Amino acid sequence: MEQLLLLLIFLPLVGALVTAFSGNAAKHVALVSSIVSLALTLALVCNFSPNASTQFVVDFPWIQELGINFHVGIDGISIITVLLTNVLIPLIILAGYQHNYKNPKGFFALILFMQSGLLLVFTALDAFLFYIGWEAALIPIYFICAIWGGKDRIKVNMKFFVYTIAGSLFMLMGIIYLYLQNPAHNFDIQAFYSLNLDSTQQCWIFWAFFIAFAIKMPIFPFHTWQPNTYTEAPAVGTMLLSGIMLKMGIYGVIRWLLPIVPSGVQDWAHLAIILSVIGILYASIIAFTQKDAKRLVAYSSIAHVGLISAGIFALNVQGMQGAMVQMLSHGINVVGLFFVLDIISNRVKTNRISELGGIAKQAPILAIVSLIIVFGTVALPGTNGFIGEFLLLMGVYQYNAWIAAFAGLTIIFGAVYMLRMYQNVMLGKTNELTIGFTDIKGSEKVVLYTICVLIIVLGVYPKPILQLSEASVQHLIEQVTQKLTSVN
Structure with missing residues (x-):
């Protein structure tokens, strides 16, 4: 089943590549890819034991010099977000069937690319890998909104991009700081959970992560990018942003913020x-x-x-x-x-x-x-x-x-x-x-x-x-x- 999780994460990338070269059949190829991902997700759910353990774990060295591993797995929290992603993506792609998009190959390929980034965020057990997925999910939605959005898409999308990149940089600084505090010098989530940080350290780490997650959700007063972006984005882009992408922020609070800096949260x-x-x-x-x-x-x-x-x-x-x-x-x-x-x-x-x-x-x-x-x-x-x-x-x-x-x-x-x-x-x-x-x-x-x-x-x-x-x-x-x- 560990190989099934790897396939689940990387299948959308393969689907995106095939979609990008599939001509007029792009939307059909993307839909088939998303349905296969949904089937794999249902297989994982059927084999999931509803306990507190992390299951289907894959862990192997990626960039050993920096202590970065390709470490992914699923527990009862992440399985909900994985299920949400792979249930909604086929529906969102099918919702795009009623439009004749300019360059449909690029449009539907970007959706699948974003799907892979989202799944990486929701399954990552390595902070650096989590950050890679976080940014990987942002890039395709930016281009979807910037190329296929409304008349004010460039100005609106720039505000969205600046907001989210700024928040991501705060989070990256927090991740690097935690890495330096970790005696094992790796980005493993359990190692971060085990750190003994004083109240001042937890305060700063709280805000570094919270700002990034609050912008993505978004909550007041970090919400100002959202209404215009939702309005100017193409309908499929709005569905991706509202249906799935904002859940990255909620998931981030639950998975990373609460267990790492509980005193800061309190x-x-x-x-x-x-x-x-x-x-x-x-x-x-x-x-x-x-x-x-x-x-x-x-x-x-x-x-x-x-x-x-x-x-x-x-x-x-x-x-x-x-x-x-x-x-x-x-x-x-x-x-x-x-x-x-x-x-x-x-x-x-x-x-x-x-x-x-x-x-x-x-x-x-x-x-x-x-x-x-x-x-x-x-x-x-x-x-x-x-x-x-x-x-x-x-x-x-x-x-x-x-x-x-x-x-x-x-x-x-x-x-x-x-x-x-x-x-x-x-x-x-x-x-x-x-x-x-x-x-x-x-x-x-x-x-x-x-x-x-x-x-x-x-x-x-x-x-x-x-x-x-x-x-x-x-x-x-x-x-x-x-x-x-x-x-x-």
């Missing part, structure tokens, strides 16, 4: 939670004022990620489990929302809410699946969004009841602005733009039906997902608690 967790809750309130209020549906969903994403961040920094099992489930649920829901908006934009050439209306009369199937996705997004009981947000609010409540009360406003506000958007876009009277609107068909049905099935199945029966991560989450919280106890 000292600054309250501030991190306050920033997360401010982001929830700020993004929700701004979402109310949006005229463009795509920007509204972008701000909605900031609010949802703020709740995930608050749950993580609450440092309890409920909050952490909620974060794991909600990473998966948010990825599915936000990809569904952006794809619905892409279908609408592709038909009527606008996402302005005031110019739409009455689409349900012309496209009843689209209206029904859109409503299911909206219900998942607003955490209606019985949908995938409910269990994650319930656990997150439980976790934050255990930390502080008043903060939980403010954090819970994301559900109330989200229900208002999402349902109001649905009403204005789908219901009411048709107009000259929407009178000729056609219902979904072909690949559009496959993507949206799959998303709706996932929303309902995970909402009704979340037990398998909870079981995958439960032992690893409990072990992580125990590990952090023990370190804090020994220090105090």
Whole structure:
């Protein structure tokens, strides 16, 4: 099974290479590659033992002079993010079928290249390898947005690139510092976990990593690159950014920040939670004022990620489990929302809410699946969004009841602005733009039906997902608690 994990990481690279030379068949080659990756992922999940151990480990020297190993593996935390990545990539590629992209070979090859970088991030057990995957995932999405984005793509994309590169450099400095403190002079994750850093060292390392992860998620006040980037990116690029890439930041906090500098986290967790809750309130209020549906969903994403961040920094099992489930649920829901908006934009050439209306009369199937996705997004009981947000609010409540009360406003506000958007876009009277609107068909049905099935199945029966991560989450919280106890 160790070879299966290697194949899982490198297959998208092979797929990207083949796609780049496949001419008009590029999108089909990319789709087949992503489906094979999904099949390999399901094989790993079926052979995964839901305990706290790291499994399918591959570890061999890479750059021996610097103590860098190609060290990868999967536990109950990383398997959720690997599953999310390889479930969404085929859907995102299929969502791109309705567009005739200029140079489709390059476009779809970049998606697969990004997939490989994401998988490296989610499986790396060597800090240098983690950093390589972190940067490798950034390069293709930059070109996807810069080449196939909207009219302001260059200016907007430059801000996104500068933000993320700056954050990455902070993280790199932190990694190098930890390497120098490690007597074994390697980048092994367990060696970093075992370091005895004083409070000042942990403070600086906390901020070096936190800034990088906070920018990627993003949380307030590191979010300013996100709404414009989501709006100007091509629909597939927005799905990659919102559905998967922001989970790199969440995963980074869980995998690297908490176990390495628990005292630093304890000292600054309250501030991190306050920033997360401010982001929830700020993004929700701004979402109310949006005229463009795509920007509204972008701000909605900031609010949802703020709740995930608050749950993580609450440092309890409920909050952490909620974060794991909600990473998966948010990825599915936000990809569904952006794809619905892409279908609408592709038909009527606008996402302005005031110019739409009455689409349900012309496209009843689209209206029904859109409503299911909206219900998942607003955490209606019985949908995938409910269990994650319930656990997150439980976790934050255990930390502080008043903060939980403010954090819970994301559900109330989200229900208002999402349902109001649905009403204005789908219901009411048709107009000259929407009178000729056609219902979904072909690949559009496959993507949206799959998303709706996932929303309902995970909402009704979340037990398998909870079981995958439960032992690893409990072990992580125990590990952090023990370190804090020994220090105090």
